[in-house]
Amino acid sequence: MSEFTDRLLLLIIAIVGLGSLIVAWIGGFVVAGMSGMTETIGLAVLVSLFLIALIGVWHEFNEIDTEEG
Numbered sequence: 081m082s083e084f085t086d087r088l089l090l091l092i093i094a095i096v097g098l099g100s101l102i103v104a105w106i107g108g109f110v111v112a113g114m115s116g117m118t119e120t121i122g123l124a125v126l127v128s129l130f131l132i133a134l135i136g137v138w139h140e141f142n143e144i145d146t147e148e149g
Contacts, residue, residue, distance in 0.1 A: 087141055090141070091134075091137065091138065091141070094133075094134065094137045095134060098130055098133050098134065098137075099130060102126055102129055102130045102133065103126055103127060103130050106126055107123055107126050
C-alpha cells in the first residue's frame with residue numbers, strides 16, 4: 081500500500097468513528113430532548129463539530145508530512 085492509501089484508510093476510520101460518536105450517538109439525545117427549530121439548530125451544531133474534527137484530522141496528517149520532509 082502506498083502512503084496515500086494509508087492516509088485515506090486512516091481518514092475513513094476517523095470519519096466512521098467521529099460520525100458514530102458525534103452525529104449518531106449524541107444526535108440521538110438531541111432529537112429525543114428537543115423539537116422544532118431547536119432540534120434543527122442542535123443537529124447543525126453537531127454536524128459542524130463533526131466537520132471541524134475532520135478538518136483537524138486532515139490538518140494533522142499534513143503536519144506529519146511537513147515534519148518528515
